[in-house]
Amino acid sequence: MRILHWYPNLLGGGAVANAVRGLASAQTSLGAEVLIAAARSRKVSGRRMTGSADGVRIYCWKPMWHLGKGNLILRGLSFNDRQQLIAWLPDIVHIHGEFNPDNLWVPSLFKCHKVLSPHGAFHPLVFGKNRQWKKIYFALAKRVLYGKVAFHALSPLEKSHILSVIPQAKIYICPDCLSPRMEEYLSERGDSAVSSSDFITFFYAGRLDVFRKALDRLLCAFALAVQRLPDKNIVLLLAGRDFSGGQRSLQRLAITLGIEAKVKFLGHLDERKLASTYRRADLYLQLSRNDAFGLSAAEAMVSGMPVILANEVGIGSYDEIKRLPCVAVVSSGVESIARAMIHAARHLEPLKQLAQESRARIREFLSWRRLGMETMDQYQALFEIRNVSDSPER
DSSP states (O other), rough: OEEEEEEEEGGGGGGGHHHHHHHHHHHHHHTTTEEEEEOTTTTTOSSSEEOOTSSSSEEOEEEEEEEEEEEEEEEEEOHHHHHHHHOOOOEEEEEEEOOOGGGGGGHHHSSSEEEEEEEETTSHHHTTHHHHHEEEEEEHHHHHGGOOEEEESSHHHHHHHHHHTTOOOEEEOOOOOOHHHHHHHHOOOOOOOOOTTTEEEEEEEEEEEETTTTTTHHHHHHHHHHHTTTSSEEEEEESBBBBHHHHHHHHHHHHHHTTTGGGEEEEEOOOOHHHHHHOOSSEEOOOSBBEEEEEEHHHHHTTOEEEETTTTTTTGSHHHTTTSEEEEEOOSSSHHHHHHHHHHTTHHHHHHHHHHHEEEEHHHHHHHHHHHHHHHHHHHHHHHHHHHHSSOOO
């Protein structure tokens, strides 16, 4: 099977880029021939066809021109790049990320079957940003792209978001997975959290985006938990890069709530340090207002931590996850979150034991090998549907 992953923004890095590389690597290990197509950055030079550290080939095409505004920019493909990509003759093209005008090139370049992973782009909060420009793009994409793809949702929750705007969409669901390096670090032996009856560490990891990650709710709920657990010494650790002044805003809120001494900002942690912090903290919280999946929560679970999730975090919409006794999926209200934190603090040791017992099951559910096999099975099912009901496109 020849699979082309189309992610023009790959060289910019980030969570989607890591997911594309991880999936491509897993599919390569299962015997598929895989290529990633990415737009060349001005900072990147060298041959167009390159090898990555995980053995997956990357074709870097050079934008010839730019048309658009803000983040909605269409980049031009040269005749040579078009011919090189067409000549690769993939069996399937898997497009990643949406509201990217570069994706509109795909139907004209490739006649094979196509899959689109929006990576959270159809969440109501995301869909509503820059709505005027997105409405224009969405209307165009409905005409030239959406009717020619199957959709990959990262969670049952994301499936509902896709169906809310494209009711006729054909969708399959597969989770995201940890980066191979993070998985390796979380497997290392190290100091586990040592909690006592009077000292508990809560933990959040991710960029300090106050609104999207609902860090305002987190601090307010934490303040209630501190107030209602006078016999416990509770600390909240926040790890991640600042985002639009988020750290300063949170520091001011902590002072207003009277919890500034109990909230610690760790800054950005590399993967090894982050893995170590997962192992040493007691409880993880992910309360985002919108997260198609929630990779940090997955990392915490794989590390063996009990987890509290808001019901807008996609990973918590999987039955395999929300049924785990070490996972609490709660409504997004401050009171509901505070009650879950208090309950966890009072039953911490049994929850931690259950979390450790669930690690192997979670690791298998979130393994790249399983995801690689599942996606290739889904591709094959799409081919069979096409071959039976449609005339061949190639």
